[in-house]
Amino acid sequence: LYHRTPREFDAASGALMEVATRLVRLAVERARAEDALRESEGRFRELAENIQDVFYSYDPRTRRMLYVSPAYESLWGRSCASLLEDASSFVAAVHPDDRERVESQRAAGGMQLSDIQYRVTRPDGSVRWVQDHSYPVPGPHGEIERVVGTARDITPRKQADLDLMHTNRALQMLSRGNEALVRAEDEQELLLEICRLAVNVGGYEMAWVGYALDDEERTIQPQAWAGNEMGYLAEVTLTWAEDDPRGQGPAGRTIRSGHVVVNEDILTESAGFHWRAQAGDAVGQVGRELLQQLHFFPARLGHHRREQRQQPEVALHDGQRNFGLLALFSAVVAKTRWEEVKLLQELSANLAYGISS
CATH class of the missing domain: 3.30.450.20 (PAS domain)
Incomplete structure (x- = not known):
């Protein structure tokens, strides 16, 4: 403190000095806190x-x-x-x-x-x-x-969990399917049991098996089904004829090629699913959800053929030609799980063997 004239340092001056010192200290501390806050916020934003x-x-x-x-x-x-x-x-x-x-x-x-x-x-x-x-x-x-x-x-983690779940289901289907091959007393019982296993164990919304006939229209005739079929199979006429628009869908392609056909979303025009509008009319909005995915698995045998939807479809084969297919429908659109598809192919091969035997 400065005065114009000399004087003794009295109590009032001491109190003034104490207040001034306290204010300066608070100002310095506040400035330091603001600097620290800005630095902390900067580090947080840099991290975030x-x-x-x-x-x-x-x-x-x-x-x-x-x-x-x-x-x-x-x-x-x-x-x-x-x-x-x-x-x-x-x-x-x-x-x-x-x-x-x-x-x-x-x-x-x-x-x-x-x-x-x-x-x-x-x-x-x-x-x-x-x-x-x-x-x-x-x-x-x-x-x-x-x-x-x-x-x-956490999408990658959830997808890995989902893939593992589906693979385990396919393994259970394969194991239970082999048991059905041993227990079934006739062909129709075997076909029904495989379809039921696909729905109850595999988690599919609908499963069906079809045979490829050698009639003039090359009809694919449903033989057995399980799940939410809701009259769909009665509303459509399937064929494996290459020159027929109805045969350009996954079922017909499966029969002709003998390869697995997978449609991740059959309601898209590119899926080539000829009956998607009729299927929607037959089963309503719930059915439209069921039609999202279809897998067709070819089956080979001497006299017939078969199919199904997610779509995977697998052909049935008897060593000579494709005679039918196994089709599986899923309620959701999902990326193809090829490990699951391989197991389902093995199931369809065992099914074809059981039928031909």
Whole structure:
């Protein structure tokens, strides 16, 4: 402290010095805290913007998204700006089958820790699995100030689990099918049991076996089926004739080629599924879902032929020619699982052997 004239350092001057020192100390500490906060925020943004997990911060009181990291754009397929503008778009992108669970969690206002899995449908129609972990951040008076969380893409893990499940089912089908070959007392019983196994053990929505006749129209005649057939087979006329438009579908191609034919979505025009409109009319909306996938497995024998839908279809073969097929329908569109297909091919080969024997 400076004075214009000399004077003794008194108690008032001491108190003034103490106050000034305290203010300076507070100002320095605040400046240091602000620097540390800026540095911490910089490190956080550097981390959040360079990893694949999505970081987000949400205000449950105003239902406003406070922050979301750039990884949101690659996982959700939507811009961060669109989410910051409309927080409800976060849930709107969730798969309809999972949306209720996610909405319930958000409606709780983040009052507790949350760790859920759900699917996100991106604008291009692709679906990704998300693991979402969030927790509440209380304010100074104990109220929930915001909810922060991370969302991780776990699609590869879920797909691996799904592939393993389907392979195990196919193995069980193969094992149970071999048992049926031994126990069946006649051909029709064997065909019905294989179809039932495809539905009850393999998890397919519908399975059927057809024989390829040598009549003038080269008809494919259904012999046995199981699952949600809903009158579909009675509504269509299948053929393996190459010069007939009805024979250009997966069933006809399976019979003619003897190869497995897999249609990942038979409702697309490129699938060549001639009867997709009739099948939709016959079985309604549920049936349209069942028609999403079909596998046709060729079977070979001396006198006949056969088929089915996901579609895989496998031909039945007796060593001379394809005489029929095994067709399997799945309710969902999915990428082909070739390990599963190989096991189903083995099942169809055993079935063809059982019939020819």
